[in-house]
Amino acid sequence: MTAGLVVDACVRRGGFTLEVAFTVAPGEVLGVLGPNGAGKSTLLRALAGLTPVTSGSLVLDGAVLDDAATGAFVEPPARPVGLVFQDYRLFPHLSVLDNVAFAPRSRAVGRAESRALAVPWVEAFDLVALAGRKPRELSGGQAQRVALARALAGEPGLLLLDEPLAALDARTRLDVQAELRRHLGAFPGPSLLVTHDPLEALVLADRLLVIEDGRVVQHGSPAEVARRPATDYVARLVGLNLYAGRADGDQVRLPGGGQFVVAEHGLHGEVLVAVRPSAVVVSTRRPQGASARNTWAGTVVGLSLLTDRVRLDVDGAPPVLVDVTPGSVAELDLAPGCAVWLSVKATDLDVYRHQES
């Protein structure tokens, strides 16, 4: 018997196909990252039993939840799975206490007893003062706490969170995130956290699974994914320039035009090159006598302010995003249409093979 969650399944819904294989150990938090429509919610629905798998199987702590080959299928109410919906779905006609007591009550426990079972959860989630309120009287952060408490009060063996912070405003999100981290840390079983916010994934998850178009495109530790993204989508999320090219010695040729001189010499064949926007230097004249090995010309096509920096969108071979200070923008008189020179040191290029998935 393998402890934890073992997934190797394919789910077809209409014209969409989700194909995933992964495991989550007890106590581990797997972050599932991907753009809208990638299949993240389909994965959670399959695990909760709301959508059966088309082929393959889902196994939790050695018990089969769903297996298309044998036809075994555990109905949602009988699955020890807690799901926190993105929109929480708190029952509007029940008080906070009765929402939390819903799962105990469903196990044919009487009203008084189910409420007694809910009380420790209400206390643990700091909801005592709100216990008598209806969901419509709660703030977003409070509703999120109730949703999590309600799911955990069912004492699930697997916890699923669908974009738990998406419905919150930026300020509340930070508080709730810290709290969520604490609760996830205390949960003994495997958890899955679906998100499209990379920061959320980095802060809350032990491991990341990146899904695009129903397929796993990257799987690794948050640091690995952030440093060496496998696809444009992840690169954009973590704010890196990413290029696919062909390495030959210290040269990487980019099929879209341009080439890089890199510090690594041993690589040959298809590689990815990641560049931090702040590692690129912009000048209005061609740099002379500089140490940077890569220099190319470009045209500024856009500027956007990112709190303390300005991100330049520069078209060239290759195109690149560059971070500069607002001071530099003023001094160099940068505006859309400006011709500029770009340079980056070979040691600032991270070159790696495309991860097998």
Added chain:
Amino acid sequence: MVSPSRRPSGILSNVPTAARVARASRLTPAERERRTGSGGAARRGLPGPMLAPAAIGVAFLLLPLVGLLLRTPWNGLGQILATADVTQALRLSLWTASVATVISIVLGVPLAWLLARSQFPGLALLRALVTLPLVLPPVVGGVALLLAFGREGFVGRYLDQWFGITLPFSTAAVILAETFVAMPFLVVTVEGALRSADQGYDEAAATLGASRMTVFRRVSLPLIAPSLVAGAVLCWARALGEFGATIAFAGNFPGRTQTMPLAVYLALQSDPDAAIALSVVLLVVSVLVLVLLRDRWLRNGPFQ
């Protein structure tokens, strides 16, 4: 550069803008306030060609009621309503309409749930058949009931032979006729509510370990409670006013099958004052139903 001649010239291009501003009207502060509310400029008064037919429509609907109230013998009203026949008819009406409503709820809510939440071949046809009594002339319903449950009917024959039950021209027949005509109102109302209710709550309840029956009892039903009440009130009001199916299937026997509407019709031929008094009672009940539906359940349900 674009040459001026390339610009299309409309017929107004030589008229100064100020001359194109039409005559200003006057807006009172109250009118300004009203237009800043919801609807804005769209909430101006209706134009004449719409207003006149609308006014005639209102008059047509209200004048008969005014006529009824003008002719009501207010002084003798208590006396007329206190007669044995009238109280009997009133009691029978209230009793049968209430029983018909309870039967409609017991059978109609599961039926509405079936229509709203399941899929099987012939579902659309079934829905059409279930709602047929809404558009069927009630007297046809009464004839149909007679042919099914009457002493010679294909069901009634066996009820009579095997159980000794004879339905036609009994109080039970009144209840059956009223249920037949009124239940679709409840089914349609509840089905619509179940259909538009967020099924996300049902899913959430299922992941929390609730069986389908528990989901229905603890989540679906409470969420559509306002519609269930509205449907039940509509159903009750319809049952209370039932005439055609009742007279065809149950007949007109005072104390047994003579409900208020039948009593009104009968009294109109012999004792117009009594007919008017009975009508006023039914009118009051209808107005009460409307007020109940409007203020309590239709406009703002308890969960909104």
